Amino acid sequence: MGRWSQYDSDEERLPSGMKRIGYDADTQTYSYRDTDGSIWEGPPGSQYGHLTRVSGPPPAPTLDDNDPHLEALEPMAFSDDTGSKPSWRHEMMPLLNFLVLVGLFLLFVFWFIGSKSSGTESIVCRDGSSRYDIQPGDTCWGIAEMIHTSVDQLLQENPGLDCDALPVGKAICISAV
Structure with a gap:
């Protein structure tokens, strides 16, 4: 058993009150239920990650925009936007990082090869x-x-x-x- 295996349970990795209720093999997503009965879904191919609400109770009534305590009253644990998707840049970031590293490596290789083959050398010989x-x-x-x-x-x-x-x-x- 690994050193940190006690942290691999749902109680340690999920927000408090969340419980895993199922797995959809077709979409490869896990489903979770919150304490208020709303159902949340994880990202495809990942057991834990950014959760999005699938169904649940209606959202809380809107608060007055002039209320100075507006930010303190809003829940911050989950994303309530079902239509919001990460941008393509966010999804491609690991690939872009890899391509930057490959580009830097190739740049170094070409620089190294170019410095070794400096072409014709200018040498000045004395008279005779x-x-x-x-x-x-x-x-x-x-x-x-x-x-x-x-x-x-x-x-x-x-x-x-x-x-x-x-x-x-x-x-x-x-x-x-």
Whole structure:
């Protein structure tokens, strides 16, 4: 038995004086009876929730609009409007929240992908050097052999170049061949 299972009863979840009297399997709604004999109905597919009056005694006589105690005398526990329905925004709020989260996730993914592929890199080589784009399979030694120089000379022309992990597509400066 769960820790809070004593709060799963009708006495704990329904307003005082309400009693569950039935279930309609066709509409999937529960019916409740109030102390004054009026019948209330819950939302479809939910055991507890916003109750709406289905039938009952006539509403209380209207009070004088000038009465300063008008708000204190009105019952506030239930909705007496049988025709009032929640707006579509209220019904779709969980879906809209989910779509906002998905949109933010996709925005982050596209931003992350876009920052990784910055396109062509603007590199300025000194006079007597030319630009070389690293191809798949290139190594520092292979590039140095191709231009007839040493790996140390290649590293001097390109400070910060990591020969252990040459990024494909990155531009480096090499001595003019």
